[in-house]
Amino acid sequence: MGKVTGFLEIERQDRKYTPAADRVRHYNEFVIPLSEEAVKSQAARCMNCGIPFCHTGCPVNNQIPDWNDLVYLGDWEEASRNLHSTNNFPEFTGRVCPAPCEASCTLNLEDTPVTIKTIECAIVDKAWEHGWIRPESYRDKTGKKVAVIGSGPAGLAAAQQLARAGHAVHVFEKNARAGGLLRYGIPDFKMEKHLIDRRIAQMEAEGVTFHYGVNIGVTQDAKQLIDSFDAVILSGGSEKPRDLPIPGRELAGIHFAMDFLPQQNRRVGKEPPLDNQPILANGKHVVVIGGGDTGSDCIGTSVRQGALSVTQLEVMPKPPEKENKLLSWPNWPLKLRTSSSHMEGAERDFSVMTKSFSGENGEVKALHCVKVDHQMKDVPGSEFVLKADLVLLAMGFVHPMHDGMLKSLEVKLDGRGNVEANVMNYKTSIPKVFSAGDMRRGQSLVVWAIREGRQAAHAVDEYLMGETTLPR
Numbered sequence: 001m002g003k004v005t006g007f008l009e010i011e012r013q014d015r016k017y018t019p020a021a022d023r024v025r026h027y028n029e030f031v032i033p034l035s036e037e038a039v040k041s042q043a044a045r046c047m048n049c050g051i052p053f054c055h056t057g058c059p060v061n062n063q064i065p066d067w068n069d070l071v072y073l074g075d076w077e078e079a080s081r082n083l084h085s086t087n088n089f090p091e092f093t094g095r096v097c098p099a100p101c102e103a104s105c106t107l108n109l110e111d112t113p114v115t116i117k118t119i120e121c122a123i124v125d126k127a128w129e130h131g132w133i134r135p136e137s138y139r140d141k142t143g144k145k146v147a148v149i150g151s152g153p154a155g156l157a158a159a160q161q162l163a164r165a166g167h168a169v170h171v172f173e174k175n176a177r178a179g180g181l182l183r184y185g186i187p188d189f190k191m192e193k194h195l196i197d198r199r200i201a202q203m204e205a206e207g208v209t210f211h212y213g214v215n216i217g218v219t220q221d222a223k224q225l226i227d228s229f230d231a232v233i234l235s236g237g238s239e240k241p242r243d244l245p246i247p248g249r250e251l252a253g254i255h256f257a258m259d260f261l262p263q264q265n266r267r268v269g270k271e272p273p274l275d276n277q278p279i280l281a282n283g284k285h286v287v288v289i290g291g292g293d294t295g296s297d298c299i300g301t302s303v304r305q306g307a308l309s310v311t312q313l314e315v316m317p318k319p320p321e322k323e324n325k326l327l328s329w330p331n332w333p334l335k336l337r338t339s340s341s342h343m344e345g346a347e348r349d350f351s352v353m354t355k356s357f358s359g360e361n362g363e364v365k366a367l368h369c370v371k372v373d374h375q376m377k378d379v380p381g382s383e384f385v386l387k388a389d390l391v392l393l394a395m396g397f398v399h400p401m402h403d404g405m406l407k408s409l410e411v412k413l414d415g416r417g418n419v420e421a422n423v424m425n426y427k428t429s430i431p432k433v434f435s436a437g438d439m440r441r442g443q444s445l446v447v448w449a450i451r452e453g454r455q456a457a458h459a460v461d462e463y464l465m466g467e468t469t470l471p472r
Contacts, residue, residue, distance in 0.1 A: 020344045024345075027187065028188065036126075054104050067119070090123065094122075095191045095195075108330075111322075145230050158235060158457040167461070217409070222404075230464055232433045238400050239258070248364070254357060256392075261298065284390045285311075287391050291313075299346045319336045411433070437452050454470075
């Protein structure tokens with residue numbers, strides 16, 4: 001695909017960021033797109049692999065070499081059609097996906113993978129710019145009604161696929177707007193929310209009806225809802241955060257990341273706050289516990305709010321700077337990853353376990369920590385104290401919330417506390433009820449949620465009609 005000798009002649013070139021000193025003054029996206037000619041040159045590097053592992057590295061199985069070739073040839077509209085045949089929302093993944101496809105690229109054996117994520121984003125942005133993305137429909141109305149509970153990427157993907165298959169789809173969202181963690185978890189500087197609004201408008205034109213401010217199992221009876229639909233998809237995400245139950249946890253100023261991040265997203269989106277206790281980092285020493293993407297988002301948000309200092313702690317050892325390709329490729333490698341937020345002024349420390357919090361007048365003032373070895377045992381004499389006025393717990397999510405909807409439905413859970421449903425048919429223990437996304441598989445990536453939503457739509461359509469033409 002692309003230019004036969006392109007990977008030999010053209011160096012890898014990727015998008016850059018605006019300077020940190022500038023971007024921390026606002027919440028807008030700050031990635032600088034490549035020019036059209038530069039994107040075509042990067043697509044030309046796709047090397048016509050005998051076995052393109054990028055296909056399997058990508059959870060939605062994007063036909064990456066095909067649309068790389070189309071971009072190289074200048075057929076952007078056909079590239080958009082190809083891209084959308086496997087991914088409903090490439091403008092989301094083109095911004096926030098960690099790009100496991102690039103880790104699987106054959107050129108990654110020499111640390112120069114094709115800039116797949118950048119090309120994907122360029123295709124969909126150009127498609128929107130030129131009006132190639134329009135409301136679609138696959139077949140006539142079927143008379144069947146489907147409820148989708150939760151409007152994160154899994155729910156949105158399922159809803160769009162089922163609406164295009166002719167079903168009347170109703171999406172129920174407990175928040176004021178659609179998007180789930182896309183809207184309320186991922187900061188605007190990584191993905192601006194007008195991108196979601198644009199897709200919602202497209203889906204509404206395709207016949208999807210959105211119901212906001214409806215918390216199934218809390219404000220509306222879950223069993224009654226199920227009785228009024230032909231099929232139901234549970235796609236409410238994994239929202240139960242992992243806690244840190246150590247001495248001093250009750251002190252004020254210690255919050256879960258997902259109490260902190262949505263507040264700022266609502267401010268940017270001019271939504272009214274849900275409570276009267278704002279969590280702000282301005283003028284504070286901030287400590288983020290947890291080394292993943294959510295922790296990184298807390299760093300970038302804290303810096304923009306005017307934190308005096310930001311420190312990120314990770315209990316695991318520091319990963320290697322570079323992976324051993326012969327052992328890891330084409331799988332996702334364990335290595336040190338530095339995000340744009342890390343570049344904005346955060347300190348990172350690894351192999352650190354927090355033993356307790358201490359404070360004054362009921363407010364947190366310090367963390368009491370110790371270094372640990374590879375067996376998670378304390379290293380003698382390594383104790384230290386870290387100043388903190390705000391502590392953000394970003395240690396991941398353990399399972400979906402069990403109270404409310406899941407409790408009232410009495411749906412069967414798996415050993416990890418997620419809704420039990422296999423990937424062959426996505427059926428739960430309740431007749432005509434399906435589940436997809438993080439609520440089923442546990443916390444994961446946006447691209448995995450889109451995959452599960454599409455596959456669940458395939459299963460629901462087959463259940464309703466006896467057969468399906470929806471892609472799996």
